[in-house]
Amino acid sequence: MSERPNILFIMTDDHASHAMSCYNSRINETPNLDRIAEGGMRFNNCFCTNSICAPSRAVILTGTYNHINGVTTLRTNLDGRQVTFPKLLQAAGYQTAMVGKWHLGHGGHNDPTGFDYWNVLPGQGAYHNPMMYDMGKEIYYEGYTTDIITDLALDWLKDRDKNRPFMLMYHHKAPHRPWEPDDKHADMYEDIDIPEPETLWDDYSNRATAASQAEMRVNRDLNPRDLKQPVPEGLSPEEDMKWKYQRYIKDYLRCVASVDDNVGRVLDYLDEEDLTDNTIVVYTSDQGFYLGDHGWYDKRFMYEESLRMPFLIRYPKEIKAGSVCDDMILNVDFASTFLDYAGINIPSHFQGHSMRPLLNGDRPAYWRTSMYYRYWMHLNGHNIYAHYGVRTHRHKLIYYYADGCGQEGASDDAREPEWELFDLDKDPYELNSVYHNPEYAEIVAELKDELHRLQDEVGDERYEKDI
Ligand code: CA
Numbered sequence: 001m002s003e004r005p006n007i008l009f010i011m012t013d014d015h016a017s018h019a020m021s022c023y024n025s026r027i028n029e030t031p032n033l034d035r036i037a038e039g040g041m042r043f044n045n046c047f048c049t050n051s052i053c054a055p056s057r058a059v060i061l062t063g064t065y066n067h068i069n070g071v072t073t074l075r076t077n078l079d080g081r082q083v084t085f086p087k088l089l090q091a092a093g094y095q096t097a098m099v100g101k102w103h104l105g106h107g108g109h110n111d112p113t114g115f116d117y118w119n120v121l122p123g124q125g126a127y128h129n130p131m132m133y134d135m136g137k138e139i140y141y142e143g144y145t146t147d148i149i150t151d152l153a154l155d156w157l158k159d160r161d162k163n164r165p166f167m168l169m170y171h172h173k174a175p176h177r178p179w180e181p182d183d184k185h186a187d188m189y190e191d192i193d194i195p196e197p198e199t200l201w202d203d204y205s206n207r208a209t210a211a212s213q214a215e216m217r218v219n220r221d222l223n224p225r226d227l228k229q230p231v232p233e234g235l236s237p238e239e240d241m242k243w244k245y246q247r248y249i250k251d252y253l254r255c256v257a258s259v260d261d262n263v264g265r266v267l268d269y270l271d272e273e274d275l276t277d278n279t280i281v282v283y284t285s286d287q288g289f290y291l292g293d294h295g296w297y298d299k300r301f302m303y304e305e306s307l308r309m310p311f312l313i314r315y316p317k318e319i320k321a322g323s324v325c326d327d328m329i330l331n332v333d334f335a336s337t338f339l340d341y342a343g344i345n346i347p348s349h350f351q352g353h354s355m356r357p358l359l360n361g362d363r364p365a366y367w368r369t370s371m372y373y374r375y376w377m378h379l380n381g382h383n384i385y386a387h388y389g390v391r392t393h394r395h396k397l398i399y400y401y402a403d404g405c406g407q408e409g410a411s412d413d414a415r416e417p418e419w420e421l422f423d424l425d426k427d428p429y430e431l432n433s434v435y436h437n438p439e440y441a442e443i444v445a446e447l448k449d450e451l452h453r454l455q456d457e458v459g460d461e462r463y464e465k466d467i
Pocket of ligand 1: 014286287
C-alpha cells in the first residue's frame with residue numbers, strides 16, 4: 001500500500017446542509033453521512049462561488065473561478081483541455097475515476113478528462129433506468145440511479161490495482177429536481193408532517209427587487225411533475241402552501257435517504273477492505289438549496305441556504321475525529337487541498353488554498369475572512385437577477401448588476417441595478433436589507449472596498465453603475 005492517501009470524493013446535487021443530521025437538521029436523519037462527520041471534520045462555513053450546478057463542478061475540478069474556467073452558466077460546457085486536479089493526480093500515478101453526474105457537456109473536449117475510467121449520466125440524467133455514457137458508449141441500466149451509481153463505484157473500487165492509490169469522484173444525481181424517490185423510501189414520512197422553515201411565508205419586503213421577482217415559489221411555481229399528485233381542491237392559500245411544502249420536502253428527503261443508505265455501503269466497503277485509515281473521504285454537494293426557506297425551492301441566490309455547501313472530511317491519519325471548523329472555505333479550495341495531500345505541487349494559477357492547515361487545527365495568518373460570489377445567469381432559469389457580492393463572517397453585501405454581460409446562457413434584458421446589505425448577526429435569515437440605513441454607511445464603504453479588492457485578486461471585472 002502506498003503512503004499517499006486514497007481520495008473518495010462524494011458529491012450530491014442540491015443537497016443542503018440543513019437536511020443533514022450532523023448539521024442539526026430539524027427535518028431528517030442522515031446516519032451514514034454523520035459517520036463521516038463523526039470520524040473527521042465538519043465545516044460550518046463552506047461556500048460556493050456561484051450557486052448552480054455546472055459552474056460549481058467546474059470550479060471544483062479546475063481550482064479556478066468561473067470567469068477563468070469559462071463555465072459561468074448552465075449553457076457553458078467545460079473545456080477539458082484545462083488543467084484539473086484529477087489530471088494531475090493521474091499523471092502522478094493515481095488511479096482515477098468519475099462515476100455518476102457530470103453535467104459539464106458531452107463529446108469532443110467536453111467529455112471527462114483525467115480519468116482512467118468514467119461512466120456518467122447525460123446532462124441531468126434520469127432517476128430510474130438511466131442511460132449512461134460508459135467511456136462515451138451509451139449503456140442502459142435498470143434500476144434506481146442512486147443505487148446504480150453506487151454499484152458502478154464499488155465495482156471500480158473492487159477491480160482497481162491495489163498497489164496504487166485511487167481517487168474516485170462518486171457523484172449522485174439525487175436529490176436534484178424532480179425529486180423522484182425509489183420504492184424502498186416511497187412511504188417514508190407518510191404519516192408525519194415535516195416541520196416548516198421559519199421563512200416559508202416570506203413576503204420579500206425590505207429587500208432589493210430581485211427576491212420578489214424570483215420564480216421558484218413552493219406555492220406557485222412547482223409543476224405537476226414536481227408535485228406528482230393533483231393538488232386537492234378547495235384548499236385555502238395557507239392550506240395550499242402547506243400541502244405543497246409537504247409534497248415537495250418529503251420527496252426531497254426520500255431521495256436524500258437513498259443517498260445516505262448508499263454512502264453507507266461505500267463506507268462499509270472501505271472498512272471491510274481496511275482502507276478507512278488511508279482514505280480521505282469528502283462529502284459535499286455542488287451548492288445548497290432552499291428547502292421552503294423564503295418560500296422557495298432551487299438555489300442561485302447568494303442568500304445563506306444556497307450559498308452554503310455541506311462539507312465533511314474524514315482522514316483518520318491527520319484529521320481529529322468529531323472536529324468542527326467555522327473558518328471560511330470555498331469550493332475553489334478543494335483541488336488545492338487534494339493535491340497537497342497527494343504531495344503534488346499546486347499550480348500557480350489555482351485560485352484556492354489547501355485547507356490542510358485548518359484540518360490540522362491551525363488557522364494560517366493568510367486565511368480568508370471574506371469571500372467573493374457571482375451568479376451570472378441573468379433571468380434564465382427562475383428569473384433570478386445576475387449579482388455579485390462579498391460575505392464576511394458578519395455581513396453580506398450583494399450587488400444586483402442585473403445584466404447578461406454577453407454571457408451565453410444569460411439574458412440581455414437588463415434591469416435596474418440594486419444593492420443589499422445584511423447584518424447576519426442580527427438578521428440571520430436575511431429578511432431586512434440595511435443597505436440604506438445610515439448606521440451602516442461605514443460598513444457599506446468598507447465592504448465595497450473589500451468587494452473590489454476581491455475582484456482584483458481573482459481577476460474579475462466590475463459592472464457597477466453609479467447608484
Ligand atoms: Ca446542483
